[in-house]
Amino acid sequence: MSRLLLPLEHPTPAAGHDTAESLLHALQQLPRRVQxxxxxxxxxxxxxxxxxxxLDLPLASIERHMDQALQAGRSRxxxxxxxxxxxxxRLQSPEVTACERIDFRRWLDAAPANLQxxxxxxxxxxxxLAPARQLGHDGWYRQGRAALSLGGCSVALGLGVAALLLLGFCA
Structure with missing residues (x-):
């Protein structure tokens, strides 16, 4: 999603563009997996x-997470x-269909407000981009799925050891 889908000949800033600090704060409020x-x-x-x-996730989850990140800090x-x-x-997804692209074009052409x-x-x-660089400055997000669930694994391991000890004392 690094390229623009439409040419911005004369970009007009929308009212109330967020500052980098407010965007960073909004991104920090998202769940870790979305980040x-x-x-x-x-x-x-x-x-x-x-x-x-x-990350061993379905494409639909990736799309949902990306939408959450893009909407971070926006009014619902x-x-x-x-x-x-x-x-x-959706247009960035490898699963987007030709019919969806046609529907997008129709949506875009339906009203000038849609284009804006x-x-x-x-x-x-x-x-x-700037808030993302701040959020990921130490590269934590490059860790695999296990890095995010390490806490859950250690709890499960602890419970397993406790169960074995309990069974050992009862026998």
Missing amino acids: QVFLLNRLDQLDFAAIAAR RDGLASAAGRWYV AFHDTELRWRSL
Whole structure:
């Protein structure tokens, strides 16, 4: 998602563009897995299929996580921005169909506000690079799936050892 889908001849800044600090704060509020998917795409420029394979997740989850990251900090009431974000993410998926591309074009042509919302979404995507660099500065997101669930594994291991000790004392 590093390239723009539409040419920005005369980008007009939308009212209320977020600052880098507010975007960073919004990204930090996301679940760790969403952050990881977003950073793998934004910083390492991995496509959805590569992220799905690396993290052993379905493509639909990758799309959902990317949409969450793109919408971070936005008002949930802004339906047009949400729709533009969903289109932006969906068009990056390797599973997007020709019919969906036609539907997108129809949506884009249906109203000037749709085109503006999509341009604003692309500008927002660009503005997420600096906060992404701050969020992933130490490379934590490059760790595999096990790194994120290490806490759960240690709890399970502890419970297993406790059960074995308990069975040993009862026998």
